[in-house]
Amino acid sequence: MTQHDAGHVTPAGHDPQGTTPAHVPPTGLRAALTAELDGAARAWLDQALDEAAAHPGTHGPISVWELRLAEAGRRCGPAHADAARVLVLHAARADTDALRRVYSQGTADERRAVLYALPHLVPGPDALPLVEDALRTNDTRLVAAALGPYAARHLDTHQWRHAVLKCLFTGVPVDRVADLDRRARGDAELSRMLADYAAERTAAGRTVPEDLHRVLALTGTEPPAPGTADPHGKES
Amino acid sequence: MRIFDPHIHMTSRTTDDYEAMHAAGVRAVVEPSFWLGQPRTSPDSFRDYFDALLGWEPFRAAQYGIAHHCTIALNPKEANDPRCLPVLDELPRYLVKDRVVAVGEIGYDSMTPAEDTALATQLQLAADHGLPALVHTPHRDKLTGLRRTLDVVRESALPLDRVLVDHLNETTVEEAKDSGAWLGFSVYPDTKMDEVRMVALLREYGPERVLVNSAADWGRSDPLKTRKVGDLMLAEGFGEDDVDRVLWRNPVAFYGLSGRLELDVTSADATHEGNSILRGGA
Numbered sequence: 175m176t177q178h179d180a181g182h183v184t185p186a187g188h189d190p191q192g193t194t195p196a197h198v199p200p201t202g203l204r205a206a207l208t209a210e211l212d213g214a215a216r217a218w219l220d221q222a223l224d225e226a227a228a229h230p231g232t233h234g235p236i237s238v239w240e241l242r243l244a245e246a247g248r249r250c251g252p253a254h255a256d257a258a259r260v261l262v263l264h265a266a267r268a269d270t271d272a273l274r275r276v277y278s279q280g281t282a283d284e285r286r287a288v289l290y291a292l293p294h295l296v297p298g299p300d301a302l303p304l305v306e307d308a309l310r311t312n313d314t315r316l317v318a319a320a321l322g323p324y325a326a327r328h329l330d331t332h333q334w335r336h337a338v339l340k341c342l343f344t345g346v347p348v349d350r351v352a353d354l355d356r357r358a359r360g361d362a363e364l365s366r367m368l369a370d371y372a373a374e375r376t377a378a379g380r381t382v383p384e385d386l387h388r389v390l391a392l393t394g395t396e397p398p399a400p401g402t403a404d405p406h407g408k409e410s
Numbered sequence: 411m412r413i414f415d416p417h418i419h420m421t422s423r424t425t426d427d428y429e430a431m432h433a434a435g436v437r438a439v440v441e442p443s444f445w446l447g448q449p450r451t452s453p454d455s456f457r458d459y460f461d462a463l464l465g466w467e468p469f470r471a472a473q474y475g476i477a478h479h480c481t482i483a484l485n486p487k488e489a490n491d492p493r494c495l496p497v498l499d500e501l502p503r504y505l506v507k508d509r510v511v512a513v514g515e516i517g518y519d520s521m522t523p524a525e526d527t528a529l530a531t532q533l534q535l536a537a538d539h540g541l542p543a544l545v546h547t548p549h550r551d552k553l554t555g556l557r558r559t560l561d562v563v564r565e566s567a568l569p570l571d572r573v574l575v576d577h578l579n580e581t582t583v584e585e586a587k588d589s590g591a592w593l594g595f596s597v598y599p600d601t602k603m604d605e606v607r608m609v610a611l612l613r614e615y616g617p618e619r620v621l622v623n624s625a626a627d628w629g630r631s632d633p634l635k636t637r638k639v640g641d642l643m644l645a646e647g648f649g650e651d652d653v654d655r656v657l658w659r660n661p662v663a664f665y666g667l668s669g670r671l672e673l674d675v676t677s678a679d680a681t682h683e684g685n686s687i688l689r690g691g692a
Binding site: 235236241244245246247248252255279281282283284285311312313314315 | 461464465466468469502503506507508509669670672674
């Protein structure tokens with residue numbers, strides 16, 4: 175255990191600029207972690223990464239690196255757990271099947287680390303079902319982690335637009351959406367969805383999130399008058 | 411008053427409860443795995459439940475500034491259902507997870523041979539994983555159940571000072587205390603203990619190794635019972651240090667035996683106004 179005082183709220187593993195372990199190459203992650211961990215945690219990490227590199231496969235009911243993945247929080251502290259887990263996954267050269275297993279058997283924290291690891295480990299779109307699973311949750315930490323560079327590269331347009339809208343609904347800062355500028359640019363349909371959402375908020379007497387105006391500006395398109403476009407079916 | 415509720419089934423409670431608990435001083439909880447009222451019919455139901463205890467529920471708790479931990483086990487009641495028993499093979503991969511702070515609730519319901527086996531097996535799992543155990547004592551034939559429980563623990567690899575014996579009352583407290591186990595009391599509106607009797611027991615037996623919980627779940631129960639006990643302790647002449655010991659330091663010491671308590675609440679970094687719970691984006 176690291177602390178006995180309660181009630182202190184800390185952000186989970188990212189800085190305000192939206193940099194996460196998904197954005198930093200593993201070598202950089204390891205250097206940063208090595209500099210920040212205390213002696214015992216650093217020794218644990220070094221050993222965990224050596225083991226993962228030497229025995230990437232499954233041995234017995236559970237591979238040794240999956241055990242390390244499970245205990246990373248209590249070994250390295252919650253602030254460093256995401257980075258430590260991404261490094262373990264990278265050292266074990268986890269492929270899509272392994273990532274799917276670890277995700278489906280993981281705690282929310284382990285699932286988040288798998289999402290952060292995707293851009294480092296999966297070149298193609300094979301792991302998209304994990305991103306889609308995370309986007310279906312209402313755990314905003316998972317939603318945010320799902321929208322990293324891997325989703326920016328591979329998530330289809332319809333799902334990506336809904337993910338952006340979900341960020342606005344649930345208060346995930348759109349800074350967390352990787353490659354937002356590029357994907358939003360010229361997206362008239364996104365612009366229409368944002369304008370409709372703004373109209374819905376206004377009709378209810380609620381404020382429109384600041385981030386909505388930001389994304390709307392990024393689209394660079396003029397939204398149609400609210401409610402004039404055909405809706406694309408309802409999400410349930 | 412800082413409060414650690416060492417036994418509460420938050421899966422069955424609302425966000426209003428989380429809000430009221432935080433206002434009352436609750437900053438940490440342990441949610442033991444138990445049955446859900448409706449019997450489960452397969453290990454898959456357990457998996458989804460355990461995953462929720464390690465995913466969605468800590469997220470919900472964090473929205474309200476409460477650190478959530480859990481204990482994992484096959485509960486005694488469902489240990490009697492052969493359809494559920496295979497979940498025992500799934501437990502090891504859950505018992506290695508962060509924030510799993512004990513094996514539990516284990517123990518007896520009807521004191522059947524199947525319950526004997528599940529209890530002994532899971533005490534061994536606790537010893538193997540460096541975890542303490544939360545042991546439920548039965549509602550019916552309680553004193554016999556306690557004695558049989560303590561016998562099984564003594565035959566196990568888990569020392570009694572790593573066992574919390576729960577749902578104690580006037581008839582079971584003395585033998586439980588003499589055994590060297592940690593002593594849990596569930597304070598309920600009707601059954602189990604109430605505040606007045608709890609404070610009387612604290613006066614008679616002292617606060618050492620005593621944990622008080624609400625055990626609030628899907629039945630008639632009150633998640634603020636911990637606070638009510640604390641208030642009555644003060645009114646009856648106990649000092650603030652005694653209250654802090656019973657309602658905070660004792661649970662921290664017991665579950666701290668796992669080495670996995672994380673009392674620093676990690677908030678959902680990306681949530682404003684808690685609205686992902688109030689009205690999710692889907």
